Amino acid sequence: xxxxxxxxRRTEPSxxxRRTEPTGPSRTPPPAYVPGPSRTPPPAYVPGxxxxxxxxxxxxxxxxAGIGGATARRFLEEGARVLVSDAHTRRLKxxxxxxxxxxxxxxxxxxxxxVTDDTQVQALYDTAERLHGRLDILVNNAGLGGTAELAxxxxxxxxxxxxxxxxxxxxCTRAALRRFRDSGTGGVVVNNASVVGWRAQxxxxxxxxxxxxxxxxxxxxxxxxxxxxxxxxxxxxxxAMHPHLxxxxxxxxxxxxxxxxxxxRYAEPWEVANVIVxxxxxxxxxxxxxxxxxxxxxx
Numbered sequence: 001x002x003x004x005x006x007x008x009r010r011t012e013p014s015x016x017x018r019r020t021e022p023t024g025p026s027r028t029p030p031p032a033y034v035p036g037p038s039r040t041p042p043p044a045y046v047p048g049x050x051x052x053x054x055x056x057x058x059x060x061x062x063x064x065a066g067i068g069g070a071t072a073r074r075f076l077e078e079g080a081r082v083l084v085s086d087a088h089t090r091r092l093k094x095x096x097x098x099x100x101x102x103x104x105x106x107x108x109x110x111x112x113x114x115v116t117d118d119t120q121v122q123a124l125y126d127t128a129e130r131l132h133g134r135l136d137i138l139v140n141n142a143g144l145g146g147t148a149e150l151a152x153x154x155x156x157x158x159x160x161x162x163x164x165x166x167x168x169x170x171x172c173t174r175a176a177l178r179r180f181r182d183s184g185t186g187g188v189v190v191n192n193a194s195v196v197g198w199r200a201q202x203x204x205x206x207x208x209x210x211x212x213x214x215x216x217x218x219x220x221x222x223x224x225x226x227x228x229x230x231x232x233x234x235x236x237x238x239x240a241m242h243p244h245l246x247x248x249x250x251x252x253x254x255x256x257x258x259x260x261x262x263x264x265r266y267a268e269p270w271e272v273a274n275v276i277v278x279x280x281x282x283x284x285x286x287x288x289x290x291x292x293x294x295x296x297x298x299x
Contacts, residue, residue: 042268048077051281056081057137058128060115060172063091067192067237068141070269071276076103078277080137083128085113115142115168121175134183137280138176140169140191143210147203158206165210169217173232177225186229190279191218193236195297211236215291222289231288233279237272238295262296 057075062068063086072084076099084099086092089112096110111127113120128135144164148157173189180187196204197211215234222232238261272294278284279292 040263040265042265042271045270046274048074048079050079051277051283052137053079055079055136055280056083056128056132056134057139057280058083058085058124058135058176059139060085060113060124060142060168062086062141063088063095065269066141067269067272067276068139069095070273071139071141072099072108074270074273074277075137075280076107078281081106081132082108083124083131084108084110085124086110087112087114115172116163118171118175121171124172125175125179129179134185135176135179136185136187138172138187138189139276139280140172140189140214142168142172143192143207145204145207148206149203150205153206161206162210162213165207166213166217169214173217173221177221177230180225180230181228184228187231188280189221189225189230189232190276191232191234192276193218193234193291195236195238195293195295197236198299199297218291219289226288231279231284233284233287233289234291235272235275235279236291236293236295236298237267238297239267260297267294 052075057080059068059072059075059082062072062082062084068084068086072082072095075082082099084092084095086095092110092112096108099108109127109131111124113124115121125135142164144161146157146161148154169191173191176187176189191214193214194207194211196208197213197215201208215236218232218234225232275292275294279287
């Protein structure tokens with residue numbers, strides 16, 4: 001299960017040769033929180049190779065140490081210009097400042113966005129185009145979790161999770177596809193789903209329904225967007241550990257979820273971000289409508 005960090009409401013055209021030199025030395029992120037023993041250690045951090053050089057990306061729910069923040073960092077290491085977004089303004093500014101200090105102020109900017117508000121979604125893309133003249137990649141990472149048994153779940157709990165997680169992905173994708181279609185330059189959308197959208201988990205009916213909806217939305221959007229050169233794919237993580245998740249989840253549940261993984265450990269957020277880089281770049285040029293499991297858990 002991937003619990004989001006909070007309720008974010010929120011290329012140059014690919015020519016005949018896009019090869020680039022690596023953007024710089026490997027940057028090692030801070031170590032992840034470790035809740036218990038693991039059978040296998042995580043691999044070494046992989047340096048960037050300029051796979052997204054010259055492209056402009058928007059990443060939602062990118063404040064903090066979760067998948068969104070790790071994706072923003074990986075995109076910068078791969079040479080992209082990144083607009084990070086989140087509903088948490090203070091954490092967003094802190095994230096922007098930290099990334100700008102490392103990668104340069106011209107490489108990263110921030111725009112607060114509540115993805116349940118279409119006006120704010122439009123403003124997010126307006127900022128990307130104003131700063132960089134175009135939009136090339138959208139990463140829909142915004143989502144909201146929670147635990148409630150279905151028999152006791154309120155309409156408010158159900159609607160809130162669905163509106164942020166599925167509705168937010170819909171609004172951000174819709175707005176991006178309109179701009180991609182009108183610009184004629186193509187583009188890429190990568191959505192963050194979850195293995196909970198495939199399997200059952202008690203207390204997660206609203207989150208599971210939302211993430212299954214993200215998968216279905218991904219498939220349908222891909223068919224429609226292919227007509228104007230846009231690819232739409234999704235990643236489906238299970239447990240990507242970060243400090244906020246460790247604070248809001250019991251050690252017993254984390255150990256149970258970790259034990260389900262074939263590798264005997266949770267994923268580092270940057271390992272999920274690596275797959276998002278792959279789906280956003282040209283190595284996946286013939287993939288669309290797919291949901292890629294970043295886990296051993298899938299149908």
